[in-house]
Amino acid sequence: MLVGSAGAVSYVINIEGEIDLPLAAYVEDGLARAEAEEASGVVFWIDTPGGRVDAAMRISDAILGTPLPTLAVVKNAFSAGALISLSAEQIAMLPGSEIGAALPITVTPVTEPTAADRKTISALKAKFRAVAEARGRPVELAEAMVDPEIEIEGLAAKGEPLTLTAAKAVELGMADFQATSLRDALEKAGFAVETEVLEVPTRIQVARFLTSMYVAPVLLALGLLGLLIELFTPGFGIPGLLGLVMLGLYFAGGLLVGMSGLLEVVLFLAGVALLLAEMFLIPGFGVAGIGGFLAIAASIYLTFGAQALTVGAIAVLVVALGTFLTFRYLPRTRTAHALVLEGAIGEQAPPRERLAALEGALGTAITDLRPAGTARFGERKVDVVSDGEYIPKGSTVRVVEVEGARVVVRKEEG
Numbered sequence: 001m002l003v004g005s006a007g008a009v010s011y012v013i014n015i016e017g018e019i020d021l022p023l024a025a026y027v028e029d030g031l032a033r034a035e036a037e038e039a040s041g042v043v044f045w046i047d048t049p050g051g052r053v054d055a056a057m058r059i060s061d062a063i064l065g066t067p068l069p070t071l072a073v074v075k076n077a078f079s080a081g082a083l084i085s086l087s088a089e090q091i092a093m094l095p096g097s098e099i100g101a102a103l104p105i106t107v108t109p110v111t112e113p114t115a116a117d118r119k120t121i122s123a124l125k126a127k128f129r130a131v132a133e134a135r136g137r138p139v140e141l142a143e144a145m146v147d148p149e150i151e152i153e154g155l156a157a158k159g160e161p162l163t164l165t166a167a168k169a170v171e172l173g174m175a176d177f178q179a180t181s182l183r184d185a186l187e188k189a190g191f192a193v194e195t196e197v198l199e200v201p202t203r204i205q206v207a208r209f210l211t212s213m214y215v216a217p218v219l220l221a222l223g224l225l226g227l228l229i230e231l232f233t234p235g236f237g238i239p240g241l242l243g244l245v246m247l248g249l250y251f252a253g254g255l256l257v258g259m260s261g262l263l264e265v266v267l268f269l270a271g272v273a274l275l276l277a278e279m280f281l282i283p284g285f286g287v288a289g290i291g292g293f294l295a296i297a298a299s300i301y302l303t304f305g306a307q308a309l310t311v312g313a314i315a316v317l318v319v320a321l322g323t324f325l326t327f328r329y330l331p332r333t334r335t336a337h338a339l340v341l342e343g344a345i346g347e348q349a350p351p352r353e354r355l356a357a358l359e360g361a362l363g364t365a366i367t368d369l370r371p372a373g374t375a376r377f378g379e380r381k382v383d384v385v386s387d388g389e390y391i392p393k394g395s396t397v398r399v400v401e402v403e404g405a406r407v408v409v410r411k412e413e414g
C-alpha cells in the first residue's frame with residue numbers, strides 16, 4: 001500500500017460508458033504518461049455497463065503491467081468493467097455499487113443478444129481466473145462472474161452469472177473496502193489525495209464516435225453507396241466525392257487509435273477494385289467477385305474483431321436500402337436530371353435544332369447507359385440518357401424526348 005507524501009499526485013483515469021478500443025488506447029496512453037511523470041499512483045474511476053472483450057483485455061494487461069500502485073474506485077463495474085476492476089491492486093466500492101455479470105454475449109442486428117458459445121466463455125473465464133490469481137482474489141468467484149454454470153450457494157443460482165453488491169464484494173474479498181467518495185477511497189488506500197484527472201484526448205473522443213456501432217456501419221455503407229452511384233453517372237461528381245469522404249472518416253477512426261492500419265486499408269481498396277473488375281471487365285460472377293467480398297470482409301474483421309459481423313450486416317442493409325431508394329426515385333428528380341446533363345452532355349452538346357429531328361429515331365447504344373452514355377443513330381454519335389433504367393451496350397433504343405440538349409431514350413423491346 002502506497003503512503004502519500006508531500007507534493008505527491010494521484011493520476012485519475014476515467015473508465016466510463018461502453019468499453020471500446022479507443023478507450024483502451026486512452027488508458028494505455030494515460031498509464032504511459034503517469035509513469036513518465038512519476039505519478040505516486042493511478043486511480044481508475046469505473047462506471048461502465050461493459051463492452052468489447054478484446055478492449056477490456058488490453059486495459060487489464062496495461063494495468064497489470066504498470067509498476068505504479070493502482071486503485072479501482074467502482075461506481076458500477078459490469079461485464080468488461082469487472083475484469084478491469086479486478087486488475088487493479090486495490091478495489092474500493094462506492095455506495096450502491098455492484099461488480100460482476102461478465103457473461104460474454106453475442107449481438108447481431110437481427111436477433112436478440114444471446115450468450116456466447118462455450119469456447120468464448122471458457123477463454124474469458126480463464127482470463128478472469130488469471131487476473132484473480134495475480135491479485136490474490138477468490139478465483140471461483142471471479143470465474144462465476146463469467147460462467148453461469150458455476151453455482152455459488154447463497155450468491156448465484158445456476159444459470160446466472162455472479163454479481164456482487166458493494167458490501168458482499170468486500171466481505172468475500174473481491175474488493176478491499178467501501179468508500180463514500182473518491183477522496184475517501186484515496187485516503188483509505190493510502191494514495192495521495194491530490195489528484196490530476198487525465199482528460200480524454202480529442203483524437204480519442206473523435207475515434208470513439210467514428211468507430212461506434214451506430215456510426216461506423218453507416219459511414220461504410222454511405223461510402224460504398226456513393227461510389228456505386230458514381231459508377232452509374234458520367235464523370236466524377238458529388239456522389240463519388242461524398243463516398244470518398246465517408247470512407248475516409250470510416251478508416252480515420254480506426255487509424256487514430258490503432259484499430260486499423262495500412263493492411264486494413266489496402267485490403268478494403270483491393271476488395272473494391274476486384275468487385276469493379278467483376279462488374280465491368282469479367283462476365284458473370286466468379287473468382288474476382290468472391291475475392292473482392294472476402295477482402296472487404298477481412299478488412300472489416302481486422303478492424304472490428306468480434307463486432308465485424310454486426311458492422312458488416314448493418315452496412316449491407318443500409319447499402320441495399322440506399323441502392324433501392326436511389327435507383328427507384330432519384331432518376332425522377334430535377335437534381336438527377338441536372339447531374340446527368342452536366343456529365344453526359346456538357347458544353348460540347350449539339351444545338352437544339354440539330355437534335356430535334358432525332359425524336360422517335362431508332363439507334364444502338366454503343367456504351368452502357370447508367371443512365372447516361374452514348375448511342376449511334378445512323379452515322380451520328382449522340383450523348384443520351386435513359387429514362388431511368390439501365391440499358392446495356394448493344395441494345396436498340398428509341399428517342400422518346402429531346403429537351404434542350406438532353407436526348408432521352410428508352411430500350412426498344414423486340
